[in-house]
Amino acid sequence: MSNTLATLTHWLDPTTLMAVLSDHPIALICIIGIVSLLESLAIIGLLVPGVVILTAGASLAGHLALPLPLLLISGAMGAIIGDGISFWLGIRYRDQLHGRWPFSRHPEWLEHGQQFFHRHGSWSIAFGRFVGPVRPIIPLVAGMLDMPPAKFFLVNGLSALAWSPAYLLPGYLLGQTWQSLFTLPEGADGLLVGVASGLIFCAFAFSFLRRQLGREGRLYHWLAHRLRKTSSGRRLWWQLRHPDPEGEFPLASMALLVFAVISVPAMSLGALAHPAPWWIDRVAASLAKSVAALFPEGLLTQASLVLSRVADGTGLTMLVIPWLAWLLITRRHAIWLHLMAGWVGIACANTLLKYLIQRPRPDTPAFLEGSMSFPSAHTAGAVAVFGLAAAFIAERQPSSHRRWIYWGAIALCTLIGLSRITLGVHYLSDILGGACLGLLGCALVRISYPAFARQSSALSGNPTPLLLLSACSLLLLAARLLWLPL
Structure with a gap:
């Protein structure tokens, strides 16, 4: 074997x-x-x-x-x-x-x-x-x-x-x-082929599972039939579909939870056992330097700083404040509590893992003095915020529209993660660990929320308030980027 x-x-x-x-x-x-x-x-x-x-x-x-x-x-x-x-x-x-x-x-x-x-x-x-x-x-x-x-x-x-x-x-x-x-660093050929192969596989798996685990998918109906054969399965089905019997059972979120529950401990144990940069970390760092050399001096660094400011604690707070306030005003307490629990839980888990693993950063600026590397808090927070936003927005959208919402969130989170490598404050494995941690929070929120929600959709109704809230979020974020320090 x-x-x-x-x-x-x-x-x-x-x-x-x-x-x-x-x-x-x-x-x-x-x-x-x-x-x-x-x-x-x-x-x-x-x-x-x-x-x-x-x-x-x-x-x-x-x-x-x-x-x-x-x-x-x-x-x-x-x-x-x-x-x-x-x-x-x-x-x-x-x-x-x-x-x-x-x-x-x-x-x-x-x-x-x-x-x-x-x-x-x-x-x-x-x-x-x-x-x-x-x-x-x-x-x-x-x-x-x-x-x-x-x-x-x-x-x-x-x-x-x-x-x-x-x-x-x-x-x-x-x-x-x-x-x-530009000249690729040693080993970058293999890394690029591996990343490309991984992206192709993930794209195919994501597209297939998105269709099959949705309410119209054959795998969804087969699993639902099997689940409802047992008393415990019927109870779980009722709890996660109540009070919206016409809604979807969160099979996709459960599959994501299984993946995250396996990947987060595995990567954390790997970082704990081998705190030094891994092979992929060294190659990715060298590749980032080679790519940066293609741009005018400092341009890629400035763009990476902007993305990092979007995804730090202050930037994400600016984005979510209008939405959290609106959820409280409209008495959507279930989603408010779930979002807060998810984001606070990820922040606490990230802090705990940094403390336990104690992996030094590749480069530690003065404002990050004393902060550890694994996992990336920026990536975990971005995945939690933009991932949950995409999930709730896509919830009642036609199946053909959902993929664009999800891929938009994936692209934004990917750019934010790569910006941390470009700045030299994280390794690639830190980014992957943070992404897995963020996905864990997304899965838990999406599984738990339907059992407590009273509304058929967290973001249903007139689109005008949603556009106003989006505008408020962007204005607050712009103010943070212009006036508040890193």
Whole structure:
């Protein structure tokens, strides 16, 4: 067993993967073709983060100086075959698609595809290839609506020849030129590949779980059925759905809780056992210095300082004060108490972990004298505030809109975490530990709140007060950035 795990770890190591792909360039070209096929395939293209994978793969191909024509041909052929399979499926199952999963649960996907096809005719095959939400649906619809195969494959082939360079060439050129812009520190190749692979995996897992653990997901219904078979499960289901029986059971939050409960102790024990900077910490710090050298002197540092001020205790307080006051005035006591308990609990847990682990900072400015490094309080606070805000805002939004709210919060928290590395006051592992701690607080609040809430939605109602509150938060934050010291 130990030998198997060692072998698996060896092959999953980013440096090993890069070495293998360097020795077998045809494998990378085939991977690009397969991903292009999946990106164009009906339904699967909606789930696979193809653009991210193609950009990363093309960048790696440029870095390895693989032949560009072969790369473009592979991408075009994959797109042609993927669309061709979707077209055949539309012809073969035209009368059954509306009753088959996932169209039985999401009939709007076919409706949007049909509207797009009727609006643009044969050109929809070419236009749709560049329009994300309908890209994997249009060939299926074309087959359903009896588009002549000769016309389909003509437009399909010509559009794929334009699509391939549009999607692959930027990444390829980036992979060829980044080394001329700055020199990567030793080990950064492996870290970048590992981070890119992790982001791709997380994006795919997040997209899949967001759909499946939502109220319309199959996994949601299967787990709900299993949970309600036992008396304890029925009691838990009733408590977390009461007093809103039509609301969602927080399965996604429970999955997040399991992840956080495992990751927070694991990372804390790792930092306690090895307080010195880890390999990824050293490489990330060196990489941050190399990136900073690309910008005018002090520009990246100033931008990082602004982000840090947004996410310090004073900045986050400025953001949440109007909302907490409004919740009290409107007597939304349940959410007020949960938010306060979550944020205060994270602050206390962060302080306790810093005291117990005692990891020194990579650099300690005068205003941080005596403050420890692990975990990052800025990151934990940002994840708790922006993560909970995204969750409550997305709560009653259509499923198609939720992802943009969540990804916006993720992007902001990521920038705040990276700003701490750029300033040299935290290691990468500190940022990851803080993020996990913030997610733990978010999960606990989202699981507990439905059992005590009296409103169907914490932020439902007239949007005007919400816009005014957002404006007040931004004004207070601007005042903090302009007048209050760090």
